[in-house]
Structure formats: C-alpha cells, structure tokens
Amino acid sequence: xxxxxxxxxxxxxxxxxxxxxxxxxxxxxxxxxxxxxxxxxxxxxxxxxxxxxxxxxxxxxxxxxxxxxxxxxxxxxxxxxxxxxxxxxxxxxxxxxxxxxxxxxxxxxxxxxxxxxxxxxxxxxxxxxxxxxxxxxxxxxxxxxxxxxxxxxxxxxxxxxxxxxxxxxxxxxxxxxxxxxxxxxxxxxxxxxxxxxx
Numbered sequence: 001x002x003x004x005x006x007x008x009x010x011x012x013x014x015x016x017x018x019x020x021x022x023x024x025x026x027x028x029x030x031x032x033x034x035x036x037x038x039x040x041x042x043x044x045x046x047x048x049x050x051x052x053x054x055x056x057x058x059x060x061x062x063x064x065x066x067x068x069x070x071x072x073x074x075x076x077x078x079x080x081x082x083x084x085x086x087x088x089x090x091x092x093x094x095x096x097x098x099x100x101x102x103x104x105x106x107x108x109x110x111x112x113x114x115x116x117x118x119x120x121x122x123x124x125x126x127x128x129x130x131x132x133x134x135x136x137x138x139x140x141x142x143x144x145x146x147x148x149x150x151x152x153x154x155x156x157x158x159x160x161x162x163x164x165x166x167x168x169x170x171x172x173x174x175x176x177x178x179x180x181x182x183x184x185x186x187x188x189x190x191x192x193x194x195x196x197x198x
Contacts, residue, residue, distance in 0.1 A: 008030055044079050046079060046096075047192065049075075049076040049189060051188065052073045052188055055184045064173055065170065068170075070167040071090040072086070072090070082194065083096060096158045099157075099161075100197045102156065102193065106153070106167050107123075107149055107188065108149070109149050109188065110150070111147050119138060122135060124167070124168040125167060126166060127165050135151065169185055
C-alpha cells in the first residue's frame, strides 16, 4: 500500500504491486489538489499607493524654517481594503484600515531652479505618535535647472482605527526674503504595505 509524504503525496514501496501508470496518476492528482488548495489560501497583501501633483509652496520669509504638510489626492492602488478610498479628496493624514505592522516608502520631487534663498529642503514620514524617518539635502547655491528627489522609508505597528501616517516637507532659508514662493513642491507619493497581521 503506498505511503504518503507530509504534504500527502503518495509514493510506492517495494512491496506494492507494480502499477506505474496508476502510481503516476495518484501522484499527479495529489500534487494538483495540493497546488489548488495552496492557491486558494493565497491572498493579495493589503497595499496602497497615493500620489499628488498639486502645488505646495515654500516661502523664504521671516520664518527661517517652514514645515508644510504634503497632501495626497490620487489613489493609484488600494488592495485588500488597505485604506478608505479617498475619491480624489486631498488627504493630509492617511489611516491604514487594517491592524498590523506597516512599511511605508515616500518621496517628493522639488525644483532646483528658483530656490535661491533656500539652503536645505527635507521630507519627514511620521505617524500620530512618532517620526519614522527623515531625509534632507542642502540646496547648493546657485541652483541649477532640473529637479531633485528625496525619499524616506520606515515602518511601525498601526491599530487599524486611529493611527495615521503623513508626509511633512521642511525648508530652511539662510537669508529670508519676502515675496513670492521660493520653491514649489509638486510630485510626491506614499506607498504603504501591511507586512504582518495584528
């Protein structure tokens, strides 16, 4: 009588009758049933990606350091009920709707030209209780044309109800000057993925 592996795959032993076609069919059916059961148990990992291209101005005025929330309006991905759909409405606080450990990656793009009065720009990824990550870069004078990217990543446990994550942009002006925006941030995104259950 055939024996089975830990996963239920049958195999013959020397004392079994020699019926190779039947043994191969039994093995094939066992493998097929196991693969189908495994496939049915696999679910998409809850994940979201939000982005925006709306303008967030940073002014070099009497305030040397300026912190601005970087809102997100576009829902690029929302799998497994990761977040409540935002429906194109600007959101500054994003609440993962499932408890567990979440990993985030975020980035923003900022122009080099027109930022002559800034000496650094930064991005912060934070929750309602802690700062997950910060990144900043100096603005080398005089700025050249083009754009720079700043990215951050970090993770934390979220309760699935009140804990939220948000992006903050920071600029610093070495010599504040009144008037129009010194720099405008547009492109940015936030990616969140649940790594574990609660």
